[in-house]
Amino acid sequence: MxxxxxxxxxxxxxxxxxxxxxxxxxxxxxxxxxxxxxxxxxxxxxxxxxxxxxxxxxxxxxxxxxxxxxxxxxxxxxxxxxxxxxxxxxxxxxxxxxxxxxxxxxxxxxxxxxxxxxxxxxxxxxxKQEQMKAIAAVVQSGNWHQVTVIYEDTDSSFLYNSLRDVGVGVIKGVVLSTFSSTTALSEHLEKLKREQNRVFVVHLSLPLAVRLFEKANEMKMMGKDYVWIATSPVTSLVHSNASIISSSKQGIIGVKSCFPExxxxxxxxxxxxxxxxxxxxxxxxxxxxxxxxxxxxxxxxxxxxxxxxxxxxxxxxxxxxxxxxxxxxxxxxxxxxxxxxxAPADKFHIINITEKGYKELGFWSKGSGFSKTIHENSICSSCMTDSEQALTPEAPRHNSRGWRIATSANPLRVGVPGKSGYREFVNVTYDHLGNSVSFSGFAIKVFNETIKRLPFDLPYEFIAFNNSSYDELVKQIYLKKYDAVVGDVVLLAKRYQYAEFTNPYTETGLMLIVPAVSGRREWSFITPFTKSMWVLIAVITVYNGFIIWLIERNHCPTLKGSMLHQIGIVLWLAFNTLFSLHGSYLQRYLVDVLRFKTQNIKNYSTLDAYAQAFKNKDITAVFLEVPLAKLFLAKYCHRFVSVGPTYKLGGFGFAFPRGSPLLPSIDEALLNVSESGTLLELEKRFITPAKCPEVEDENQSLSPDSFGTLFILTTGTSTISLAIYIFSRGISMVGYKITWRLVLAAMRYWVCQKQITRRFSNAEISVNFAPHAPGMQSLV
The missing domain is CATH 3.40.50.2300 (Response regulator)
Structure with a gap:
C-alpha cells in the first residue's frame, strides 16, 4: 500500500x-x-x-x-x-x-x-527506434529481401516496422523465452535449418543470444551460407563476452550505439x-x-x-x-x-564479429546512410559496400546470399509441363530410348537467360511433369517436390495458395480471335471461283441467254425491238439466270463474325485444334491469353484477326515457393532480360516470326474442274433446245403430216400391243382355272 x-x-x-x-x-x-x-x-x-x-x-x-x-x-x-x-x-x-x-x-x-x-x-x-532503422538499412544494403526475426518475448514492433518500410519481408518470427532450454533452442534451429531463407535478425538479451549462437555453431549454422544480424543488446556488450566471439565462425554483423568513446x-x-x-x-x-x-x-x-x-x-x-x-x-x-x-541517437557503428574478434566496418547515420568515418564531410552512401565481404572474409561478395544454396550436386529442381499443347512455349522431347530428355521453347529460353543474369551461380535442372493439370504442377512446389516451375503457367489467384510468382514475362490479358474478313467486302463475292471459272460462267450464261432470246423472241413482245435493246435483253437473261442460282451463297458471306454466344464454350488443347474447329464451324470465336493469341495469329496470319478489347489477366510467370528469397533477384534479372531486348528477340524467334508462314488456304477458289458435269448438262440442255427450235422452223407442212402419221402409227402400234397382251392373259387364266384339264402345253 x-x-x-x-x-x-x-x-x-x-x-x-x-x-x-x-x-x-x-x-x-x-x-x-x-x-x-x-x-x-x-x-x-x-x-x-x-x-x-x-x-x-x-x-x-x-x-x-x-x-x-x-x-x-x-x-x-x-x-x-x-x-x-x-x-x-x-x-x-x-x-x-x-x-x-x-x-x-x-x-x-x-x-x-x-x-x-x-x-x-x-x-x-x-x-532504439532509429537503431532498428539502421538494422533495416543493413538488410536492405545486403539485398536480403526476406529475413527471419528471432526475438525475446518483448515488444519488437519497431524492428518489424523498420524492415517493412524498406521493403524487407519477415517470413517468420521465432519467439524465445528468456529461460528457453537448450533442447528448445535446438528444435527451433533445426526447423530454421530446413527453411530456404537463412538470414536471421537476432533481437535477444546477451545471455540468451550467446546460448543461441553456441548451439547454432554446433549445428553448423554459422558458416558462409548463413547471415546473422544482431541488435544492440548483443553488439553493445560484445566487448564483455568472449563466448559470442568464439562462436562466430563466419561472422555476425550488427549495429552498435555510437558515442564518444x-x-x-x-x-x-x-x-x-x-x-x-x-x-x-x-x-x-x-x-x-x-x-x-x-x-x-x-x-x-x-x-x-x-x-x-x-x-x-x-x-x-x-x-x-x-x-x-x-x-x-x-x-x-x-x-x-x-x-x-x-532525443534518439542518429549515428551508429556497423560492426562485424568473427572468431578473431570484432571490427568496425563503418557508420550509419539518419538521413545520410553509410560512411567510412563519422566526420561531417565524409562520403555517405545508401549501400554498405564492405558488409557482405566482412561476413565471409575468404569468399567473394556474392556468396553470402542468405538462403539455401543450390549446388551442382544438389541443383534447383525446376518442374516443367511435359504435356504442353503449345510447343513454341515448352517442348519436351525424348530420345528413341526414352532416357535422355531435352527442353526447349520460349519459356525455357527466357528462364535460361534470366538465370544467366543473376549476380550468383544457381545450378538447376528441368524435370518433366507429365500430369496435364497445371494446378497440380504448381502444387508440387507446396509439396516440396519442386523448387520452381517454368512454363506457360498463367498467374491465377487460386494458385497463390501453393506458390508465389515472378513478374509476368509475357503481355497480360485475354484476346478474342475471329476469322478474318476481306477489306474489300463489296467484291468478296468473287473469291469462291478462279478467273477461268468466272470466264466460263460468263460464256455459258450468255450462251443460255441467247438461246432463250432466240426461242422466245417471236412469242414475247418484250424481247423485240432495236438491236441494242435485244442485246441488253440477252445479257439480262444471262445474269438473271446466274444469280437466281447463287443468291443464298452471298448471304453466307455477309454473316457478322463478331457475334458469338458465351454459353457455347468448347475447350481445345492445341492451336491447330482451334483452327480445325474454325474450319469445321464448331466455333465462331476463341479467347486466348495474349501470348497464345500472338502465336495463333502468327501461325494463321492470313485467316484470323483479334477484335474487341483485351481483358486483363495475370500473364505467364515462373513459380517459386512462398516467401522464397530468390524471387526479388529473379524479378530483377527478368527485368534485365526485358530491358536488354533479349526478351523481344526470343518472342520474335518463337512466337511472332517476321514472315507469315505459308499455309494452305482453306477457302481456295473453285476451278471449272469442280463444275464440269454441271456445265455439260446445262450446255447440253440449251443445245438440244436450240436444235429442236431450228429443226421445227426449217421443215414444211409435209413434214408436219409425216410427223402426225408417225405419231398415229406409233399410237396404233401401242394399242395393238395392249390388245395382244390382254388376250394371252385371259387364255392363261382359263387354263389355270379349268377342272380335270389334261396335260396341255403352254404357249411360249
Missing amino acids: LKKTAAEGVHAEGIVIGAIIDMSSRIGKEQRAAMEIAVEDFNGTGNQTLVLHFKDSQRDPVRAALAAMDLINNQQVQAILGPQTWEEVLSVAEISSQTQVPILSLADTTPRWASERWPYLLQASPN GGHPFRKLRQRFEGGFSIENPKDESNEPGIYAAEAYDAVWTLAVAVNGSNRVGQELLGKILQVDFNGLSGKVQFIKFINER
Whole structure:
C-alpha cells in the first residue's frame, strides 16, 4: 500500500534517488558501477549531496514493483532510475504516477502512448527506434529481401516496422523465452535449418543470444551460407563476452550505439571503472565499460542537474528534468517534451564479429546512410559496400546470399509441363530410348537467360511433369517436390495458395480471335471461283441467254425491238439466270463474325485444334491469353484477326515457393532480360516470326474442274433446245403430216400391243382355272 507522496518525503540531507537494476546481469553491473562513479563526481562538486539507493529486481516485474514501493515509502526517494526491461517499467509506472515520483526508464524502448497514461514516466536512454532503422538499412544494403526475426518475448514492433518500410519481408518470427532450454533452442534451429531463407535478425538479451549462437555453431549454422544480424543488446556488450566471439565462425554483423568513446570524459570513466569493476565482479571476462555504463552515468547527472540547488519534487522536478540539456558521455542529453523521452541517437557503428574478434566496418547515420568515418564531410552512401565481404572474409561478395544454396550436386529442381499443347512455349522431347530428355521453347529460353543474369551461380535442372493439370504442377512446389516451375503457367489467384510468382514475362490479358474478313467486302463475292471459272460462267450464261432470246423472241413482245435493246435483253437473261442460282451463297458471306454466344464454350488443347474447329464451324470465336493469341495469329496470319478489347489477366510467370528469397533477384534479372531486348528477340524467334508462314488456304477458289458435269448438262440442255427450235422452223407442212402419221402409227402400234397382251392373259387364266384339264402345253 502506498503511504507517501514525493512532497512528503523530502530529505533534508540532500538529493535522494533510487535505482532498480538487475545486479546479476552484465548490464546491471555496468549500470551500478557507472552510477556510483557519477554520484562521486557530483558530490565532489560540493554543491549538494546526492544519495543513491539500489534495489535488485532480478528482471522480475513483481520484484521491481515491490522495490519501487520500498524506495518511495521507506527511502523517500525523489526519483527512480531504471529498470532495464519494459515489463519491469510497466509494473512501476502506475506507482510513480500515483506518488508523483519521476521514473527515468533505462529500457531500450518505451511506447509513445505510455507518457500519456503515466506522465511521470520518462525514457532516459535514447529510443532504439532509429537503431532498428539502421538494422533495416543493413538488410536492405545486403539485398536480403526476406529475413527471419528471432526475438525475446518483448515488444519488437519497431524492428518489424523498420524492415517493412524498406521493403524487407519477415517470413517468420521465432519467439524465445528468456529461460528457453537448450533442447528448445535446438528444435527451433533445426526447423530454421530446413527453411530456404537463412538470414536471421537476432533481437535477444546477451545471455540468451550467446546460448543461441553456441548451439547454432554446433549445428553448423554459422558458416558462409548463413547471415546473422544482431541488435544492440548483443553488439553493445560484445566487448564483455568472449563466448559470442568464439562462436562466430563466419561472422555476425550488427549495429552498435555510437558515442564518444575516444573523448576525455569517457576515458576518465574507463580508468576509474576498470579498477572498481574488476574488484566487485572478479568472474567477469572484461572490466571495460560500454554504452549502458555511459547512459547510466548520464541518467544520474540528469537528476542531479534538475534538482541542483533546491529540493524539487513532483511536478516541479518533472518540469526541470524535461529542461535538461547537456553533452554527456553517451551523447547529447535532451528530452523531447510531450512524449517525455530522450532525443534518439542518429549515428551508429556497423560492426562485424568473427572468431578473431570484432571490427568496425563503418557508420550509419539518419538521413545520410553509410560512411567510412563519422566526420561531417565524409562520403555517405545508401549501400554498405564492405558488409557482405566482412561476413565471409575468404569468399567473394556474392556468396553470402542468405538462403539455401543450390549446388551442382544438389541443383534447383525446376518442374516443367511435359504435356504442353503449345510447343513454341515448352517442348519436351525424348530420345528413341526414352532416357535422355531435352527442353526447349520460349519459356525455357527466357528462364535460361534470366538465370544467366543473376549476380550468383544457381545450378538447376528441368524435370518433366507429365500430369496435364497445371494446378497440380504448381502444387508440387507446396509439396516440396519442386523448387520452381517454368512454363506457360498463367498467374491465377487460386494458385497463390501453393506458390508465389515472378513478374509476368509475357503481355497480360485475354484476346478474342475471329476469322478474318476481306477489306474489300463489296467484291468478296468473287473469291469462291478462279478467273477461268468466272470466264466460263460468263460464256455459258450468255450462251443460255441467247438461246432463250432466240426461242422466245417471236412469242414475247418484250424481247423485240432495236438491236441494242435485244442485246441488253440477252445479257439480262444471262445474269438473271446466274444469280437466281447463287443468291443464298452471298448471304453466307455477309454473316457478322463478331457475334458469338458465351454459353457455347468448347475447350481445345492445341492451336491447330482451334483452327480445325474454325474450319469445321464448331466455333465462331476463341479467347486466348495474349501470348497464345500472338502465336495463333502468327501461325494463321492470313485467316484470323483479334477484335474487341483485351481483358486483363495475370500473364505467364515462373513459380517459386512462398516467401522464397530468390524471387526479388529473379524479378530483377527478368527485368534485365526485358530491358536488354533479349526478351523481344526470343518472342520474335518463337512466337511472332517476321514472315507469315505459308499455309494452305482453306477457302481456295473453285476451278471449272469442280463444275464440269454441271456445265455439260446445262450446255447440253440449251443445245438440244436450240436444235429442236431450228429443226421445227426449217421443215414444211409435209413434214408436219409425216410427223402426225408417225405419231398415229406409233399410237396404233401401242394399242395393238395392249390388245395382244390382254388376250394371252385371259387364255392363261382359263387354263389355270379349268377342272380335270389334261396335260396341255403352254404357249411360249
